Amino acid sequence: MSEKEIKDRGLQEFLGEAEELLERFNTGLFKLSEDLPQGKADPETLNNLFRSAHTLKGISGMYGFDELSTLSHRLEDLLDNLRLGKTPFTKEVLQLLHRGAELLSSLVVETKGVSKETKQGVEEFVKELERTLKEAGPEPEREKALGIDEAILKVLTEYEEHRLRENIKEGRNLFLLSVDLPFDTFDKELTALTERIKELGELIATLPSSSPAEKDRISFDLLFGSHLKEGEVKKRIGKGELKGIGRKPQKPSPPPQVKGPAGEEKSLKSISSTVRVDIHKLDSIMNTVGELALCKTMLSRLTERVKYELGLTDIAMELKRINRDLEKRINYLQTSLLEARMIPLTQLFDRLQRMVRKLSIDEGKEIVMGLEGADTELDKLIVEELADPLMHIIRNCFDHGIEDPEEREQKGKPREGHIYLRAYSRGNHVVIEVEDDGRGIDEEKVRKSLIEKGLEDESEVMKLNKKELLDYIFMPGFSTRKEAGEVSGRGVGMDVVKNNISRLSGTIDVETWKDKGTRFTLTLPITLAIIKALLVTSGGREYAIPVNSILEILSTSHEKIQKIEKREVIDLRGRTLPLLRLEEYFGLPCERESSGVLNIVVVGIAEHRLGIVVDRFIGEQEVVIKPLGKVLSGVKGFSGAAELGDRTVLILDAGGIILDTMKGVHSSSQVAGNV
């Protein structure tokens, strides 16, 4: 077997082990963060971290991943200094380790080709690490003449020597336990013994020895430190020959609780500046803020009454000023709360990237996923709800979109397929794109499938343009694949994905190019919870339309309505604007208020526009979105309900309605009850 073959065979194993090491590293870092307030790192955690970095360095070096090897080497050095007490354990050092961990992840993800940015990031970081390493204090004095057998000192690794010194520094008593165990069972007995010792203190070294005379027995000298006295230790271990090590312990360093108030204050300040809060707590604060906003609205109405009904202009002025002040503060409170809920997409994106890598290995497809804009922030709840739909879309790209390496070569494409996951902000929305460079969606297959499945008449299907046709892939029961793939297509279709996205008040679009690829575009609101809504009435019912989906409000006359293919439209500055009557959409009896004016709310999402015909505008208001109950959650067209103090109003899911009407597919039999 050639060197290359060895490496190829091992690459998968390498990735497996590297990921496991990273996971262990991250877990260790998390534990370490918890130690920071005490200003003292748990030696075992540090040692585990050191070992992870050490092993990662070893294996990445062997596979020739130079950046990974260098980076883990420097991190290992830093951790080595930390565990040997050469570098103090501070917030800055912890941050360095966290950054290091992130870079390690990126490098492992990019084992097939390190991007320029990552490379540069690593180089800069390594330089920074080296600076910190240079600042390390001198190696602590080597403790000689401990009264410990030279044979034991000789087998202590540098780290174990350090632990020995630390134990002495902390005023622990040192013990040497010699046990003689039967060879057949020594492993179990030794484990039990070390466990017991760990309960009493810290095990520093385990030295095996055997005398040639007794072949069926093996002896161990266990060196450990403990705060307990010799008698107590003897009682608790109850085995072997215990020897307290001659040297009197040094004066113990004062325990932390003796520290003066000034010292305490200082240590409190060094605590990490973040707090972990349950998202539901934030939700409940958000609700309160929403209700506060309602109070403000009522106050402002009262102010109007004071002014016009009572004629108390001065008091009204004063009230108005206070109200404005209140409004400013509530706004600030809202914004800060919303910001507190925002998290970057990084973690989700990383998880998806790992999924793709694992799939590529398992399925033998050569697919690489590129990430862009992972630092884009979204409400935590939305990010969580996005995981499943995104995973499903990516699996679709993986399974249906990207061809086998051989097929790709025949088409003159690189063997390696690509999936790009991009995120960017656009106004009040975040756009997430999933794009592959695969075969694209076959329009003819979609048409054929629609007819075969009897979802649509042949004549209708032939009339559909590309865009209309593609919308059908989000319909329940649609799939162009005859058999379900291993990865996707296990009965869960794109319709579920679409529903999930709609639930988040988002939309999904698809574009495709034959043999070039497919792009799914998800448009999502940055946050849920509180929105500004326009309250309107239509057919005697009140609705709330989210302001962030409203483009403009028109008042025109009924004569302007034209009919194109049975659809009501008006001409809006040269563009045809389709109209929608909510009663028709929801299939409700019409109780239209007759007024000569045609009131239209123009809503839009992405490049789609729709005019919703309403009877009356009530006003703009901030509302707290509450989820719909079980009964209504299946009804299309609503994204939630808003509590208005004296009544509850349903909030229109503008995005969902727009796309629904674009397609002309909606069931008019749905009933939207008044709440």
Place this chain on the structure above:
Amino acid sequence: MDYKVLIVEDSPITRALIISTLEEIDGFQFFESPTGVEALKLLPHHSFNLIITDINMPDINGLELVSFIKSNPAYAHIPLIIVSTEGTQKDIEKGLSLGADAYIVKPFEPRELQEVVRRYLPCQKRK
């Protein structure tokens, strides 16, 4: 008869790499041990011709293992190679002073490991 090689190393990937590197030389039978304790258990049951050990390992470390093997007349003759990462120079020196026969610094070149092994088990041919 095949030479018996014991590899004591807690990283499975490093073990696999050592094995695939040495598989290029004919006539080896490999024994793997992820911990020092397991190595101690294996020792009396096989007469090993070569032991390769890491230093940094949980429970019994490589140095302790070297000390045990080299101070025990039943095993002292077995050639022992330390495979450890650079930067643990002091540990390697300690290992040599305890009687280890050679050391290799990770990451190692396959040829380097093969050469050191051949030095101690000289009659092997290349495939």
